[in-house]
Amino acid sequence: MFVEFDTAQELLKRYGSPLYVYSESILRQRCRDLLEGFQGRIKPSFSAKANTNLSLLKIIREEGLGADAMSPGEIFVLQNAGFAPEEIFYIGNNVSCEEMSYCIERGILVSVDSLSQLEQFGRISPGGKVAVRFNPGMGAGHCEKVITAGHKTKFGVQSEFYPEVKKIIEKYDLKLVGINQHIGSLFLEAEPYVNAANSLLCLISENFPGLEFIDFGGGFGVPYKPGEKRLDLSELSERLLETIDLFLEKYDNKDVHFKCEPGRYISAECGLLLGTVHAVKKNYGKNYVGTDIGFNVMMRHVLYDSYHEIEVLSDKKAVNGINEATIVGNICESGDILASDRDIGPVSEGHIIAVKNAGAYGYSMASNYNCRLRPAEVLLAGDGSVRLIRKADTMESLMNNF
Numbered sequence: 001m002f003v004e005f006d007t008a009q010e011l012l013k014r015y016g017s018p019l020y021v022y023s024e025s026i027l028r029q030r031c032r033d034l035l036e037g038f039q040g041r042i043k044p045s046f047s048a049k050a051n052t053n054l055s056l057l058k059i060i061r062e063e064g065l066g067a068d069a070m071s072p073g074e075i076f077v078l079q080n081a082g083f084a085p086e087e088i089f090y091i092g093n094n095v096s097c098e099e100m101s102y103c104i105e106r107g108i109l110v111s112v113d114s115l116s117q118l119e120q121f122g123r124i125s126p127g128g129k130v131a132v133r134f135n136p137g138m139g140a141g142h143c144e145k146v147i148t149a150g151h152k153t154k155f156g157v158q159s160e161f162y163p164e165v166k167k168i169i170e171k172y173d174l175k176l177v178g179i180n181q182h183i184g185s186l187f188l189e190a191e192p193y194v195n196a197a198n199s200l201l202c203l204i205s206e207n208f209p210g211l212e213f214i215d216f217g218g219g220f221g222v223p224y225k226p227g228e229k230r231l232d233l234s235e236l237s238e239r240l241l242e243t244i245d246l247f248l249e250k251y252d253n254k255d256v257h258f259k260c261e262p263g264r265y266i267s268a269e270c271g272l273l274l275g276t277v278h279a280v281k282k283n284y285g286k287n288y289v290g291t292d293i294g295f296n297v298m299m300r301h302v303l304y305d306s307y308h309e310i311e312v313l314s315d316k317k318a319v320n321g322i323n324e325a326t327i328v329g330n331i332c333e334s335g336d337i338l339a340s341d342r343d344i345g346p347v348s349e350g351h352i353i354a355v356k357n358a359g360a361y362g363y364s365m366a367s368n369y370n371c372r373l374r375p376a377e378v379l380l381a382g383d384g385s386v387r388l389i390r391k392a393d394t395m396e397s398l399m400n401n402f
């Protein structure tokens, strides 16, 4: 863990509890892992939905990554972080014509993921450049809600519909410049990703000559559970590049380039969520540790049953020493659980708890539910300084839209 008790205590005193804390050096390292791992042959683009903090996006851009956006809001933030239109890829899903136009006006490439949306794109932008997201019929992921390809999801164009795609492309004189896919989130083995890449390349080599790029999607996992093995990037890279080389032997455009869309892999591990224990209690035989980290601050466990390692930081002996406990927040729902039945050791009121790997889908999913204020975010910069990179909400900000 990159923050010890003394620092954590100081940060919470200064910026309030709870608090998201990010490590610049870890963030940069993850970007470099990907750039080096793929030897410059597969360009990583950060999937902004994982974390849209402006300062983090600037760092990611400095490292040379592109970015993927899923909404005009994300485009707006990415452009404010300095990403040029050609560095942003808009991966739309059931978007309005206004949203497509928002991208087209700014010179940002759009990926559509249904025949229905491709038709609409053609009507708005005849002769324009477009990308199509296919669903290879196989998915992967840590829970059903994040499996984004296969037979049971809303995403992508079914591979068998490629003749219809070609018809619409011709009808509107569109230029199909890229094909993308995303099979799901959080795989820790190379196998499913390589297989899906391979099936996409088969579809392309037989049906779609002349593409400028092919994008294999994101989903690269990080080890959330203790003892879990890291994704072996060098194995993944080796196998992907082998697959690509075979494909290129037959493909007409030897200059086609390759991309991927990691989100979590880049930002999860650089983020730590600090909070404070406000109550320790027993309810009908079960121990509860009550904190200020409600699911308005971190909702991954509530949404996906996700596991985050949690540590207690303290300098004093616990008064009510308890071991196995369920760690909960301060939201008025019994589902407001951060971690179930954990052996977290002695803990009592006033102790600090640290939620690890909180840099992806943490703050970006935070809300004002229960009129709770979203916390501040700080960066532990490479030079050792601490920078406030997003202020906490205020009572006044709750009144912003009235």
Ligand SMILES: *Cc1c(COP(=O)(O)O)cnc(C)c1O
Residues within 6 Å of the ligand: 047, 049, 050, 068, 091, 181, 182, 184, 185, 186, 217, 218, 219, 220, 261, 262, 263, 264, 265, 360
């Ligand atoms: C969410 C998403 C990603 C990123 O997923 P991670 O698991 O964070 O890598 C990439 N591409 C698309 C289309 C997505 O929806």
